[in-house]
Amino acid sequence: MQRILLIGSPGSGKSTLARALGRRFNLPVTHLDQLWWQPGWVELGAGKFRPLVEEAVAKDKWVIDGNYSNTWDIRMPRADTIIWMDMPRRVCMWRVFRRAARNYGKARSDVAPGCPERLDAEFFRYVWNFKASHDGKIMEALRKHGRHARIIRLRSNEGIGRFLYGL
Numbered sequence: 001m002q003r004i005l006l007i008g009s010p011g012s013g014k015s016t017l018a019r020a021l022g023r024r025f026n027l028p029v030t031h032l033d034q035l036w037w038q039p040g041w042v043e044l045g046a047g048k049f050r051p052l053v054e055e056a057v058a059k060d061k062w063v064i065d066g067n068y069s070n071t072w073d074i075r076m077p078r079a080d081t082i083i084w085m086d087m088p089r090r091v092c093m094w095r096v097f098r099r100a101a102r103n104y105g106k107a108r109s110d111v112a113p114g115c116p117e118r119l120d121a122e123f124f125r126y127v128w129n130f131k132a133s134h135d136g137k138i139m140e141a142l143r144k145h146g147r148h149a150r151i152i153r154l155r156s157n158e159g160i161g162r163f164l165y166g167l
Helices: 014-025 032-036 046-057 069-078 089-103 121-145 157-166
Strands: 003-008 029-031 062-065 081-085 150-154
Touching (some): 046 069, 069 121, 081 121, 089 121, 150 157
Parallel strands (some): 003 081, 081 150
């Protein structure tokens, strides 16, 4: 595993697992939220974002976490391992709520500086609807761009633990 892509719902554990894999395999970790968001939760925009993603995936070794489905065509073909964090909705909802409450007003290490954690109803709706709106897109993207890669679908904390233990 030299180029690992993590996708899945917010709150599924992508960033946490990305950091763990980066440490385990001594790989640089890129959190796409750090590239997309500018201070004050201002979006960078696709025209400026895609070249940054292209630059990140051009490297020989990496771990990249984040959905940003409009860049799957860049990231999936370069990945040797794609990990789909397919956690239950209730787990993701609990985690994003807990994260927002714990870190309220502070910027996390996996987002851009100047983007403090907030309670955001629109974001909670996005997480609530993620599986319904994204599972089909993820499966199609994996068929189209990820067939060459080792695809790992993690659906529980126990599955994540077994995966990490097996490394």
